[in-house]
Amino acid sequence: MFPVIVDVPARCAASVEATAYFVVAEALTNIAKHSGAAHATVTARSRGGRLTLCVEDDGHGGADEHGGSGLTGIRRRVAAHDGTLSLASPPGGPTTLKAELPCGS
Ligand SMILES: Nc1ncnc2c1ncn2[C@@H]1O[C@H](COP(=O)(O)OP(=O)(O)OP(=O)(O)O)[C@@H](O)[C@H]1O
Ligand SMILES: [Mg+2]
Known part of the structure; x- marks a missing residue:
């Protein structure tokens, strides 16, 4: 199952939206290619001038930024x-990628 939860009441700058698209597209591609996951979740929320993206999977972990x-x-x-980016992917999983970007006020 691949739930997508979006709570983004106002548009972000086009350049931020393009980056958000890249983040989610690359994270999902990685999940399909590398994770062995059965489930993944994408969450996008914006509040207080920040857009928060979270892509999680229940695969085997081991994502490596140098790979x-x-x-x-x-x-x-x-x-x-x-913005800020955090990646947690211990051996055995799960993998969680979170990005925070400026959005609006
Ligand atoms: N969700 C994930 N679960 C498990 N391993 C992952 C995950 N995402 C990435 N990895 C590991 O981290 C490595 C680096 O990922 P990265 O996206 O930087 O490169 P890539 O997918 O191998 O190649 P590309 O340059 O085409 O993106 C991958 O090769 C893979 O071993
Ligand atoms: Mg990749």
Whole structure:
């Protein structure tokens, strides 16, 4: 099952939306390619001028930012907006990727 929960009452800047799309697309691609997960969840919420994205899977973990260009690309794009990125992916899973980006006021 792949639930998507979106609570984003107002649009973000187009450049932020493009980055948000890249973050979720790359995270889901990684889940399909590498995780072995049976379930994944995507959550997007915006409040107080911040857009928070969370992509989680119940796969075997072990995501490594030095293992390819996708996770590095996520970090670089998020940093370009002065956003924050955290990745937790211990051996055995689960994997949780969270990004926070500026959105609105
Ligand atoms: N959700 C995940 N679960 C388990 N391992 C992951 C996950 N995401 C990434 N990985 C591991 O981390 C590595 C780095 O991911 P990254 O996206 O940077 O590179 P990639 O997917 O191998 O190549 P690409 O440059 O095409 O994105 C992967 O090769 C994989 O081993
Ligand atoms: Mg990748």
